[in-house]
Amino acid sequence: MVEKNLPTFRLVDESSREVLGLAGDISGFFVAGEGGPGIVTLVGANQIEPSRRKWDDVELEVLNFQRRMIGAYYVGRVAPDGPTASCDVDELRLRFNVTCEYPEAKEIWRHWASGQELEMGEWRRWPSSQYGAWLHVVQNAWFSSGKAAARYGTSGSVLLDGSKMVNAAAFYCELGEGVNGAGGYFGSNLDALADCLSAGPVDPPLNIYWKHVDAARAALGGRFVKSVLLTMREYGAVIRTESG
Known part of the structure; x- marks a missing residue:
């Protein structure tokens, strides 16, 4: 059975x-x-x-x-x-x-199918090697539900914790939840991030406070973080970063 x-x-x-x-x-x-x-x-x-x-x-x-x-x-x-x-x-x-x-x-879909309400930061309970699979399920479920690549969160302020960003998938999981709540999607690569930012409302602007950005640079590479910041600012996001 x-x-x-x-x-x-x-x-x-x-x-x-x-x-x-x-x-x-x-x-x-x-x-x-x-x-x-x-x-x-x-x-x-x-x-x-x-x-x-x-x-x-x-x-x-x-x-x-x-x-x-x-x-x-x-x-x-x-x-x-x-x-x-x-x-x-x-x-x-x-x-x-x-x-x-x-x-x-498959195992992540099993969890999502169980009916348990998703919690903020739940993806962090899985091994970091599976963050890519979690992000994949997030993206698939997001578009399968009829949502667009856009900002749905009601708050214009987003808190990002760079100490949790051990790989690129972790960055996008952290960003997706920060903008659109538990299980939320807001890009899975730089092009998709640009799509999400360009589809969002102009007023109010998206205000991002990115703490421990130095930890993110160490894990993701300075070039990746620089590209992310440039993309966000290009589409009107207001960003404040903090090291340490």
Whole structure:
């Protein structure tokens, strides 16, 4: 039996929104690599039409415990890897055109699907090697919920702690929460940061107090921090930094 807090995975035709199948679990999709083609196994699959040999323009959706969509991946063409004898099978192997390059994302989706309310700084409880996967889930969930790359927080003041920025993903996690609250997104690279800043309101300006900026420079590199500051100021953010 699938645990209650496991996410459910749903295959959907992107054009018609027809549900092609459901699965209680999935393996082979969240794997290290470049996100290329792979063999994916749907565990506890049902609603799979055995007469269909392939599906085009498929989206893989991540559902929470209430069966609400919280994330989505466009995977393109999907085809069975071998015969499909039944609509309801314990394990169904499919050839996916696209996979996810973050193996840890599956466990993070599991946490997000459980229904527990996200807390500020929750990403810091995970190993720093998994901050990239957390940021990936944040970005995917943000856009899957219909939000845009923009500022949604009601406060114009943002506090950033450079001592928490052990890598670039940590910087964007810290910034996303500072601007848009727990689980918030505000860029995942410099181009995306510029998109978010340019889409935000002009009045009031975004006021950023960045403490321990020297720690951020030590971890991220002076060039990265300089580029971030230039980008923020270019789009009207008012920044005050503090070392030590």
